Amino acid sequence: MDTAVDEDATLMLAYAQGDLGAFEALYARHRGTLYRFLLRACRQPAVADELFQETWSRVIAARERYQPQAKFTTWLLQIAHNLLVDSYRRKRPTLDGEAGELAIAQMEAPAQEQPEHALSDFEQRRRLQRAIEQLPDEQRTAVLLRLEQELSLEEIADVTGVGRETVKSRLRYAMNKLREQLAE
Incomplete structure (x- = not known):
């Protein structure tokens, strides 16, 4: 310790x-x-x-x-x-039915408005923040605990009450989604 x-x-x-x-x-x-x-x-x-x-x-x-x-x-x-x-x-x-679709559309709108040119550091950080915000709840929590709190996989598992392999899986799926969104 x-x-x-x-x-x-x-x-x-x-x-x-x-x-x-x-x-x-x-x-x-x-x-x-x-x-x-x-x-x-x-x-x-x-x-x-x-x-x-x-x-x-x-x-x-x-x-x-x-x-x-x-x-x-x-x-x-x-x-x-x-x-x-x-x-x-x-x-x-x-958030089911039309309300859920509206919420999803509102979450997706900011990412679609980003211009397709070279981005400043601030713009890149903001795009990353938006991409993280669009992740499913469990994945977003795992990413925030890992990136911002710098917790280990075991500590994230303790915080979220799931197994280490589940944490690894959530992080892997989240990182793949983030890469896809940021590549657009």
């Missing part, structure tokens, strides 16, 4: 014993990472805000049960991921 990992676990254990300063330190250290993950995963600021607050509420509620078996970041992202999955499940029934 590296020093930051040990420090996070120590801070969480101190918070469980009533040290509010320890929670403030954890919050300051991980709030940006958590919020970026949620916002990129769900693409809706209002939903990301709600999930962000609920994730920290769950951390607070679980403080006395916390056991440093995995990295704090992995545990935090696992809570956020589970809330995100619940959010997808609540939202999914409304």
